[in-house]
Amino acid sequence: MSNGVLGVLWPFSLFIIMLSVVGLYCVLVTRNLIRALIGLELLFKAVTLLLVTVGYVTYHAALAQALVITLIVIEVVVMTVAVGVVLGIRSYNESLDTRRIRNLKG
Amino acid sequence: MYAYLILIPFFSVIILNLPFRTTMKKAAFWACLVLLLAQMCLVVFSAIFPGCSFFDIFKTLFKLDFTADNLSRVLLFSIALILCVTLLVQKSILGDKERIFNFVNMLLIILVGMNGIVMVRDIFSLYVFLEITAVSSFILIGFNQDLDAFEAAFKYIILSVIATALMLSSIAIILLLAGDTSFSAIASTVRLSPHRLLISLAVGIFLCACFIKAGLMPFHGWLPDVYSAAPTSVSVLLAGIATKTVGVYTLIRIVNSVFVLDRSLQHLLLALGAVSMIAGALAALGQRDLKRMLAYSSISQVGYIVLGLGAATPLGLAGAIFHVFNHAVFKSLLFVDSAAVELETGTVQMDKLSGLAKRMPVTGFTSVLASLSCAGIPPLAGFWSKLIIVIALWASGHYAYAMLAVLASLLTLAYLLTMQRKIFFGKLGQDMAEIEEAGPVLMLPALILAVITVGVGLLFPFVSILLKGNLLGG
Amino acid sequence: MSVNIAILLSLLAASLWTVLTRSLLRSAIGLALTSAILTILMIRLDSSLAAVFELSVCTGLISVLFISTISLTHPLTRKEILAHMRERRARFWFLPFLLIALGVILSLLKIKPPIDLPAPEAVKEARNVLWSLRQVDVMGQIIVLLTGVFGVVILFKERVKK
Numbered sequence: 149m150s151n152g153v154l155g156v157l158w159p160f161s162l163f164i165i166m167l168s169v170v171g172l173y174c175v176l177v178t179r180n181l182i183r184a185l186i187g188l189e190l191l192f193k194a195v196t197l198l199l200v201t202v203g204y205v206t207y208h209a210a211l212a213q214a215l216v217i218t219l220i221v222i223e224v225v226v227m228t229v230a231v232g233v234v235l236g237i238r239s240y241n242e243s244l245d246t247r248r249i250r251n252l253k254g
Numbered sequence: 255m256y257a258y259l260i261l262i263p264f265f266s267v268i269i270l271n272l273p274f275r276t277t278m279k280k281a282a283f284w285a286c287l288v289l290l291l292a293q294m295c296l297v298v299f300s301a302i303f304p305g306c307s308f309f310d311i312f313k314t315l316f317k318l319d320f321t322a323d324n325l326s327r328v329l330l331f332s333i334a335l336i337l338c339v340t341l342l343v344q345k346s347i348l349g350d351k352e353r354i355f356n357f358v359n360m361l362l363i364i365l366v367g368m369n370g371i372v373m374v375r376d377i378f379s380l381y382v383f384l385e386i387t388a389v390s391s392f393i394l395i396g397f398n399q400d401l402d403a404f405e406a407a408f409k410y411i412i413l414s415v416i417a418t419a420l421m422l423s424s425i426a427i428i429l430l431l432a433g434d435t436s437f438s439a440i441a442s443t444v445r446l447s448p449h450r451l452l453i454s455l456a457v458g459i460f461l462c463a464c465f466i467k468a469g470l471m472p473f474h475g476w477l478p479d480v481y482s483a484a485p486t487s488v489s490v491l492l493a494g495i496a497t498k499t500v501g502v503y504t505l506i507r508i509v510n511s512v513f514v515l516d517r518s519l520q521h522l523l524l525a526l527g528a529v530s531m532i533a534g535a536l537a538a539l540g541q542r543d544l545k546r547m548l549a550y551s552s553i554s555q556v557g558y559i560v561l562g563l564g565a566a567t568p569l570g571l572a573g574a575i576f577h578v579f580n581h582a583v584f585k586s587l588l589f590v591d592s593a594a595v596e597l598e599t600g601t602v603q604m605d606k607l608s609g610l611a612k613r614m615p616v617t618g619f620t621s622v623l624a625s626l627s628c629a630g631i632p633p634l635a636g637f638w639s640k641l642i643i644v645i646a647l648w649a650s651g652h653y654a655y656a657m658l659a660v661l662a663s664l665l666t667l668a669y670l671l672t673m674q675r676k677i678f679f680g681k682l683g684q685d686m687a688e689i690e691e692a693g694p695v696l697m698l699p700a701l702i703l704a705v706i707t708v709g710v711g712l713l714f715p716f717v718s719i720l721l722k723g724n725l726l727g728g
Numbered sequence: 729m730s731v732n733i734a735i736l737l738s739l740l741a742a743s744l745w746t747v748l749t750r751s752l753l754r755s756a757i758g759l760a761l762t763s764a765i766l767t768i769l770m771i772r773l774d775s776s777l778a779a780v781f782e783l784s785v786c787t788g789l790i791s792v793l794f795i796s797t798i799s800l801t802h803p804l805t806r807k808e809i810l811a812h813m814r815e816r817r818a819r820f821w822f823l824p825f826l827l828i829a830l831g832v833i834l835s836l837l838k839i840k841p842p843i844d845l846p847a848p849e850a851v852k853e854a855r856n857v858l859w860s861l862r863q864v865d866v867m868g869q870i871i872v873l874l875t876g877v878f879g880v881v882i883l884f885k886e887r888v889k890k
Contacts, residue, residue, distance in 0.1 A: 154845075155729070156729070156732070157430075159729075159732070159733060159736070160732075160736070162831065162834045162835060163736040163737075163739065163740060165830070165834060166740055166827055166830055166831055166834075167739065167740060167743055168419070169826070169827065169830060170740070170743045170744060170747055170823070170827065171743070171747075172416070173747065173823055173826070174746075174747045175412060175416070177819050177820065177823075180752065181408065182752055182755075182756075182794065182797060182798060182801075183747075183752065183755060184412060185794070186746060186747075186755055186756065186759050186794065187747070188411075188412065188415045188416075189759055189786075189790065190743050190746065190747070190759070190762065191415065191416065191419045192415075192419065193743070193762060193763065193766055193786075194419070195419050195422045195423060195426070196766065196770075196778075196782065197739075197766060197769065197770075198422075198423060198426045199422070199425075199426050199429070200769075200770050200773050200775045200778065201773060202426045202427075202429050202430045203429070203773070203774075203775065204773040204774055204775070205430065205845070206429070206430060206433055206845050206846060207845075208429065208433055208846075209773070209774040209775055209854070210853055210854045210856070210857045211429075211433075211434075211435075211857050211861075212429070212775065212778075213775045213777050213778040213854035213857070214854055214857040214858040214861075214862050214865065215378055215425075215429075215435075215862075215865075216770075216775065216778040216781070216782075217777070217778055217781050217854070217858065218378070218382060218862075218865045218866075218868065218869055219422070220778070220781045220782060220785050220786060221785075221869045221872060221873065222382065222385045222389075222869075222872050223785075223786070223790075224785055224786075224789055224790060224876070225389055225872045225873060225875060225876035225879070226385070226388075226389060226411070226415060227790055227793060228793060228876050228879060228880065229389055229392050229393060229411070229875075229876065229879040229883065230392075230408070230411050231793055231794070231797050232396075232879055232880065232883030232884055233392065233396055233404050233407045233408050233411065233883065234408065234797065235797065235800065235883075235884070236396060236399060236401075236404040236883060237401065237404045237405060237408060238800070238801060240401040240404075241401075260867070264867075264871060267874065268874075320864075356878065356881065356882055359878055360878055360882070363871065363874065363875050363878065366871055367871070370864075370868070374864060376864065378862075378865065379862075379864045379865055379868065382864070382865055382868035382869075382872070383868060385868075385872065386868060386871050386872055386875060389872065389875050389876070389879065390875050390878075392879070393875070393878060393879045393882055393883065396882070396883055397882060430845075431846070432846055433845070433846025434846070443846075
């Protein structure tokens, strides 16, 4: 195995870790429901990039692509349902502020 | 043969939504019920006559790789049973034909998702079916369009997506080392690969995802909200089987057939199981809302299952699987009873209820049975599975954990008896005099579940012979 | 390689902008931008088919979804915006510093993993892999889409009726 291909792995993983930190930070810190969903999307992006990178490094690009396509389809459906739930909350609250979610204690 | 358990519900969803919708709407409820009963019969049949595979035409057309061992069979049976109960509960709560039709469709989809989880032998396909189940549970939680339910669903979505992101990163690391995603390839890679650190990382990340999905104690934030805010029929489904399939089954499967359960992992499982078991029971003691109390009780019972798994012996595993089944039965029974109470009195706040056993004898009686089974009182079914788990812990040298399991059993008895005393015993409240027993559609599943609890408990020697076969073989 | 690093840096910058920008609309556009940059990276990593999916579905469809949702919500008044900005700055200012610190620490680690790679795959075409080896996943995709349809019916249509 050439070192060139493997050399790609670490810099990419570094950026993937940072991208997922950005996404996670957004989910945890934000007070807006839509922005929380955008943070989740960033998490999905990081995972997509990770799968594609692994496929490239191991010469399994075809398998990785098959997985990524499935992942993208699922991602869209999850986001659609999540937006449906957000709109449902909005129809009661007229706001998208997570601080209004106080009915539940956790 | 098992591919039918995926294909038939899938095609029936499509057929139900073809042009003749008005006739279909009438048939949907019965079709779903028949389908679920057929699944139960098929599973029992295939357990009694293993190796008998008929109708394998599809194998020539599609390469759908579904198989089932005894662990899968236990789950397949419980899934069909609890979905039946859910359907009946929903039918008795909701009269509207159109909405029942939508509910049946969602139920069939979640059936496909859970059957898939139980039967796939590929880690990425497992993820796909997990996501199908998760998405349909989001929709079902928000089915009644309540604000609380939407908020709980949103919380669940956030945590569930984080869990799946973790799971996918773990899959990516595995793909890097194994180059494939089937269970057998991963298992051989995990045993042979020299990269211990990367493998431990992948295993750790995957287990974290499973813990979030199963609602174990440090990761349980979404669970009480979801169980208490969702429509009661959906609570039956989620508490009884959906969370158990998504989280606990995945954990059992992954730990046993894919990854190796090494020493540090075993200690992690034992510690987390004990924390959930004790803290869940303590939290349940302080609840006023019946459904919320049952949710914390569910966390506590999942702790037992994980403890059994952490014992890392065949006996512990058998106890864990047996407890999954028992928990499905008695926890759904408790939720069915809470549905009856909510339907008749309009509240599940324990302070507002008293002396209901006089007005609702069947509900009171079945809930006492379920509570005793949950607390592990002989000769009910819950006693045997808890006994097996405790014996397995003791035999493998984890004496402290065995003692904790017994202690948690006392706590369970304490909070469930408090609940019984508040709701069903004591003086009948002034405003409760007009309450009547819930209808037969709601009492039928309660009675069936109660019969199963008592029956399995009394017939345990026979059941133990069934369990003795190699649980993960076949 | 340096080209890849440059693209990765811009990917990170786009994601940071997505998170830090004040307006939700710009945030959604930032997400689309992140996704578009990701598409370029995917093409460079030999995954053109998946890249097409990413571009059409994530950059296109999800952005439309988010932007239409945002347009349904009420805009804030000027006073609220000012208060909101101040408060956001308090919560988000240390994210860039956190990232820089994380990046420095991670790049100092200098992990050059000598990994034994698995054997290269036999089937080279993503479409063939999907259709011949991963039929279960394809079926899963169809079921997930069906679930999405029911989700829209139950969550959107029934509410309109109400």
